[in-house]
Amino acid sequence: MIAQIELTGVNKHYGNYHALKDIDLSIEKGSFTALVGPSGCGKSTLLRSLAGLESISTGTLKIAGDVMNKVPPRKRDVAMVFQSYALYPHMTVEENLTYSLRVRGMPKTEARKAAAEVARTTGLSHLLDRYPRELSGGQRQRVAMSRAIIRHPKAFLFDEPLSNLDAALRVHMRKEIRALHDRLGATSVYVTHDQIEAMTMADRVVVMRAGIIEQQGRPLDLYDKPANKFVAGFIGSPAMNFIPAQGGQDGRSVVLDLGQPQSVDVGYPVQPGRELTVGLRPEHITLAPPDKAMLKVPVAVVESTGAATYLTTATTPELAVVINGRGGTAAGETVGLDFEPAQLHLFDVKTERRI
Amino acid sequence: MRRILSSIRDGHGFDILLVAFPLGFLFLMAGLPLIYNAVMSFQEVDMFSLGTFSRPFVGLKNYRDLFAQPETWPILYNTLVFVVGSIAGQFLIGFGLALFFWVNFPGASWLRGLFLVSWVMPGLVVGAVWNWILSGDFGVLNFLLRESGIISGNIFWRSDPQYSLYAVIIANIWLGTAFNMILLSVGLSAIPGDLYEAAELDGANAWQRFWTITLPMMRSSIGAIIALGLIFTLQQFDLFAAITSGGPNNSSNVTQYWAWELSFRQYDFAKGATISVIMIVFVMFASVVYVRSTRHEVRG
Ligand SMILES: Nc1ncnc2c1ncn2[C@@H]1O[C@H](COP(=O)(O)OP(=O)(O)OP(=O)(O)O)[C@@H](O)[C@H]1O
């Protein structure tokens, strides 16, 4: 694996606020990496540090093998797509695209040819003479992307580029950005707070919280084996159910506390009496006849989108359940719920780490 | 009647009412005197006909007479020098200061506020202060120039015909710089910061960013400040009254001061009015520039 971007022990302080804490991250050449996390966790700070728009306090940042700590942004050869797009309002689309070429001294005719070519691949050919204010949000987004593409940079940095678009366009652009990435063989770092975007687009997902990388890995690995309760709750939609539990006396089961205790044989050793939090994804719960089911619970809310039905149970803590189709239950009924014991995620109560 | 009332309450009529009020005020307080002034420039006016409106019309005689006077062209030229010199000085220094305070070092906004002091001072007071600074024998300006080796002998700023106009220009630059700086600062801070970040990532150095982002984005602010500067320098009167009184020998006389002199010193109201009309043409031109440049805001 060739690391295109490499961070070792990177810290960032704003005054006495510690925004990035000991970040170690290696981004493979040609990969698509998503940075996700709740608002304020330092995603943008990390991305802007890669671009050089923020300086890092300690640690090393390498891009394509060269140490970049002190290199100004314009010499790093990375391109960024801003959430606000940051298009130059006084320039036409074509001038926006060719700006980076012109400031580097490329002759105008050559730059225009490059712009025409990029515009063709991004479907902007008919808009080259327009000003940014004459474009729709989606078109502006495309211009921002094209402006990055035209330079063939060492890396593309995206800071929530789709958050100003409507839901349908967002889904569409998701695919388009990923296809573009593959076609260019680019290295991309993509910041988003939308875990679905991260899961669907990225080769690697980096989950951050409060300036710390909580876990990084392939999207489905994060889904299947979240390293801690935070990642478990963050990845997946609707969010994972968390149920307080204890290690069973037989040493291989857990006792879920959902009003009344319910023992589940997990098939591997669990320390008896150990305080646990058990995670169970809504989509891993199925409906079963009440008399044969593991759990028998009353239903509080039923919501259906037609394709799927979302149940919320009247238990403490309440459970979210997703079932395919209509489900055929109504609020107030008692239903039986089943799940595979292997689908349970066990976390230590104190450390919140996976067991 | 009811239709009119309801239209005022919730429709078009209200807009018209809102516009009519300031328009009426403007017409009464500015429009009428302006027209009166223009009419007067085509009449023969003396002390005896001053009180009536029906004075003999003389066509363009006032204009012909004016341009036949030997001092007219020099004074028009002085006005040009005064306007161009003042605006250039105010704008360049003001823009420089605005860029300087834009860097936002600790205390920047506080210091910037201090600059406004010059702007709130009455022109006559500013004139008095500059009289001392410019004074030939004991003035601070001469002292500084002498000590730094730029001049060898004292310059009598206010009484030397070669320098008198520049004495007023210097004072006027000082007076107008703060206003330029504030307006340009506002323009600068309205430029979104992410444009600079994008330009920096696109590879532009500081110089290129200034020419390709800052200046074009400031176009409307710059147009507005220069047009306003033209209007303000053309109405600058106090400084002339306080520093040189247009002298010696008209060497620092400009149209706005001359118009007053002709009207209220020599009681040649027709000539005074004639000069005013010529100035109005220039100010109208400046107003058009101002309106156009504020209308063509290039923002997002
Ligand atoms: N210039 C600054 N000065 C001080 N603190 C800052 C500065 N910029 C960011 N921070 C702080 O650093 C933390 C991380 O900010 P950052 O913008 O990276 O968050 P984020 O993960 O991108 O969040 P969001 O999803 O809301 O964009 C926040 O708590 C923020 O308050």
Ligand SMILES: [Mg+2]
């Ligand atoms: Mg952010």
